[in-house]
Every structure is written in structure tokens, then in C-alpha cells.
Amino acid sequence: MATSKSSVDCLHCPLRRKKAFRELNDGELQFVSKFKIGELDVDAQSSVLMEKQATPNVYTVLEGVLYRHRTLQDGSRQILNFSMPGDIVGLQLAMMGEIHHSVTALTPAKLCVFERNKFYSLFSGHPELAHSVTWIAATQETLLDNTIVSLGQRNAYQRIAHFFAQVYSRAESTGVASDGLLNIPIRNHHISEALGITPVHVSRTLNKLKRESVVERSNGYFSFPDLEKLAEVAAFDDHMPPTRPLL
Amino acid sequence: MATSKSSVDCLHCPLRRKKAFRELNDGELQFVSKFKIGELDVDAQSSVLMEKQATPNVYTVLEGVLYRHRTLQDGSRQILNFSMPGDIVGLQLAMMGEIHHSVTALTPAKLCVFERNKFYSLFSGHPELAHSVTWIAATQETLLDNTIVSLGQRNAYQRIAHFFAQVYSRAESTGVASDGLLNIPIRNHHISEALGITPVHVSRTLNKLKRESVVERSNGYFSFPDLEKLAEVAAFDDHMPPTRPLL
DNA sequence: CGCCAAGTTGAACGTGCTCAAGGGCTGTGG
DNA sequence: CCACAGCCCTTGAGCACGTTCAACTTGGCG
Numbered sequence A, B: 001m002a003t004s005k006s007s008v009d010c011l012h013c014p015l016r017r018k019k020a021f022r023e024l025n026d027g028e029l030q031f032v033s034k035f036k037i038g039e040l041d042v043d044a045q046s047s048v049l050m051e052k053q054a055t056p057n058v059y060t061v062l063e064g065v066l067y068r069h070r071t072l073q074d075g076s077r078q079i080l081n082f083s084m085p086g087d088i089v090g091l092q093l094a095m096m097g098e099i100h101h102s103v104t105a106l107t108p109a110k111l112c113v114f115e116r117n118k119f120y121s122l123f124s125g126h127p128e129l130a131h132s133v134t135w136i137a138a139t140q141e142t143l144l145d146n147t148i149v150s151l152g153q154r155n156a157y158q159r160i161a162h163f164f165a166q167v168y169s170r171a172e173s174t175g176v177a178s179d180g181l182l183n184i185p186i187r188n189h190h191i192s193e194a195l196g197i198t199p200v201h202v203s204r205t206l207n208k209l210k211r212e213s214v215v216e217r218s219n220g221y222f223s224f225p226d227l228e229k230l231a232e233v234a235a236f237d238d239h240m241p242p243t244r245p246l247l
Numbered sequence C: 001c002g003c004c005a006a007g008t009t010g011a012a013c014g015t016g017c018t019c020a021a022g023g024g025c026t027g028t029g030g
Numbered sequence D: 001c002c003a004c005a006g007c008c009c010t011t012g013a014g015c016a017c018g019t020t021c022a023a024c025t026t027g028g029c030g
Helices: A026-035 A091-096 A116-125 A127-153 A156-173 A188-195 A199-211 A227-233 B026-035 B091-096 B116-125 B127-153 B156-173 B188-195 B199-211 B227-233
Strands: A002-004 A036-042 A047-049 A057-063 A066-071 A077-083 A102-105 A109-115 A216-218 A221-223 B002-004 B036-042 B047-049 B057-063 B066-071 B077-083 B102-105 B109-115 B216-218 B221-223
Touching (some): A026 A036, A026 A116, A057 A091, A057 A116, A066 A188, A077 A188, A091 A116, A091 B127, A116 B127, A127 B091, A156 A227, A188 A199, B026 B036, B036 B057, B057 B091, B077 B188, B156 B188, B156 B199, B156 B227
Antiparallel strands (some): A216 A221, B036 B109, B216 B221
């Protein structure tokens, strides 16, 4: 894990070239360039934010995948969602100065670092960017809504299928998946902790999905030979807009 | 249901007098006054927003309680959360122009009406207010996080207890509850749809909570004779900041 | 080779679901 | 004033999805 001064310049941010992201104008770009105070590289498994610990920084994901999670008194853990390129990490920290979840890297990841104290200057100086922040927050809300619907109404089989459909869709649009291959090292216990299903039952249910050729796994990576079939058994219809703003 | 021109003036908004809400300065107040284009009064049970129907308006709750919900293909329904005074109704509509849930009044309610097309002017003209919007969105996220944790990790008993603790806490701080009495006509099927538990099992579990004197019900209204006991069996620790911004 | 983490599989159990019947309350109409 | 409908809640009994406990397999890595 290391922090370095902007090795990736915002002016040439590789994310902007991806189809999913909207362009910024020159003024915005220059502001973001100055707003970004550095970069954080983390290894897989390392924590970026910890529950109840207020850090001075807020991040956006430049590369890699992380997950937000919370641990209860009894030690059980709930994964809230996955953070992919373009996502904001620690928005609650920036807004309320408190955070009630941890954020851990699932893959090696690269994050852009911002000072949360200066976050307000983004609102006062660049309404377009402030609007983007809120856009991203509202989009997150939609994702959390989806998760609540899954946990509340679907059984293990549908839940896992829907989980994959959702994750794949987001991963594909942020360059972390393509051609049916999900380039994220998801283990059964992640699915277990994300969906509130025991690892044992995750295993059984996954095997059923494998037998039905909805899901495949090799070297620890999942793939989906027939994405339409996946969407169908998952009853998944994608709610996400095709393009999105970026800080 | 009727729309009338601002019978409640923002300058004398009754919500601001409540302890939970922050003050606005004169410039902000004047802007909000102009930004608000009217008021919407709805009866209990009537819908304010419908899934997939883009309306031109966005709202804030002035009085009463509503709930956001989504209906699946098979007809099952999930309540996502409850909207109480000060909450924004239809933020996703304002940001993305799409909405994937319905909003229905639980009690008779009064809403402030805003044009979603003009929402951007709030960002460009009043960064402090824009910041408030994002603050509210981030707070919502925390609430949804809590719900996900409940649905994923807790059994029916803990879920219901936590649900009440959470709802009461929010209701209390927005003036919809006091002295242990929750002034919202919640039926068993609401709990069922919010927590993914069948009405039958909700009934059984509620009776257990009643027997233990954690919960009481009279005339269809819940009350909690011992809020500390409730928080304890719910393993609830309140994540909400004591004061909050308001549009 | 041996270790450890992750996944698999079996068997028994339990929380919560389903189906079904009955009771209480409220509003409406005879 | 009673009859009846409709909604909500309650209670019982059987069932099933998912859990728990435990043993075994597999694969990566020292």
C-alpha cells in the first residue's frame, strides 16, 4: 500500500475513455486535477476505510474492485455492495463526518484521494461536479434498493442469480468484465456475506446453477456463457442508465 | 388529493422549528421559497409516485409519513423504507430522470412540490442547499445499509425489533412519535413487506414481543414502553446525526 | 510432503412458509 | 338493532428451504 502524488493525471484519466462515462469540460477537469491530492494503491484484502474511524480522506475508484461491509456484535458480516471504477468511496464520511461501514479491496486497487474537508469547495465552485456526486449517490441508492428487494423477496437460487446479473452488469460497464467473464476473484463466502446465505448453501445452489449452465467457474473466476439466460433466471432488468458522470 | 399554491410559506416552515433541523440563512430561504412551486396534499393510501412513470415533479415531505416500495413480476411487494418529514421524495427522478419504485402515503400527508427540471438551478445557485441534498441522500444510504444488514443477518425476531427501533428513532426526531408512542398506522402487512417475513409469522413474532413487553399495540398504533429494552433486543445503535439539513 | 483455506457432500434439525380455519372489529344496509 | 361483508389478526398443523455440524476432497503454497 502506498500513496504517491498523482501518477495518473486527471486530464488523461483512463476512465474517461470508457464508454460508460461522460466527458468533463476543461474547467471541471482542471478543478478535479487540483482537487485530487494523490493516489492510493492498495493490495487485495487490505482495508481502505474502517467502521467508526473518521479519516481525513475520501476516495474514488480508479482501478479494481472493493466492497463495503459491516460487522455485527456477534461477528457476522454483511457485504453491502461492491465499489467499482468511478464509484465514490466514503461519501458518508465526506457528508456527515461519520462512517458506519468498512471498505476492503477485493482486487489490488488504485484510488484517487481527496480531502474531505475540501469537499465543500466542490459544491461551491463546480455545481456540475456537485451534481455528479449527487447523481452517483442516487444511483447507489437504486443499487441498494435492488439488494433490499432481493434479500426480502427472493430465495437463494434467485438471489444468487440476481447478484451475478447485477454485478456483471456493473462490472461490464466499468471495464471489469467482458464477454461473459467476470474479472473479479469472488469467493463463495463473499456471496454468502452479500446475500445472507450460509457458505454451505451457497455451494449447493451454485452447483445447481452450474449444472444448468447458467454459471461457470474456472481458476476462481466466474463466467456466464449465456447472459440472457442469466438475466432470465435472475428476473433481472437493468435499471442503470447507459452513461454516467465521473468526478 | 389537491395541489395549492404554497399555503405553508417556507419562511415560516413549521419543520424548521423542530429540534432536528438546521437553520437556513435568508438567501437560502428566499431561494427555497421561489423554488417551491406548490403543495400537494394526499390522503392515506394514495400514490405520489409510480414505478416507471416519470413525473415532472419532485417533493419533500412536510407532514405525514409515506413509504417507498417496489412490486415484482410475481406480485410480491417490497417496502424499501419510510419517508418522513424533511425527506426528499423522488430524488432519483430529479437526478436520473427515472424512478424504479413507487411512493405511497401511509398517513394523510403534505408535500412541498418542486420542478425537477429546475433542480439543477439549486446546484448552480445555492451550493449550501446542494450540499444538503447530497447530505440527505447519503443519510438515506446509511438507512438502506441498515436494512440490508437486517435482512441479511437477523432472524425475524431481531428484524422486527430492529425495524421498530429504527422507525421509532426517525419518527421521534421528525415529530411523528414521542414518549414511546409511534404515531403511524402500521399494519402487520407493512412489516411483512418491509422485512420479507410472511404476515403469519409477523403476527406470531409480534405476539412474542408483546408478551415480553417490548411492544404494545392499541387502536392499531404501536408503542414501546421501554425504549432501552427495545434498543437492546434490537441490537440497535443509532447512526443518525442529531441535527440535519433541510431544503 | 504437509499444511491450510476453500469448497463439497451428507444427515438432522429448525426457522419460517403454506394452507386453512376461526375470531374480532368496523362499516353498511336491512 | 341485528345481519353480514370485508379486512385484519390469530392459531394450528404440515412442510420446505436453508442451517448446522461434521467429515471428506481439492487446490495452492510453504
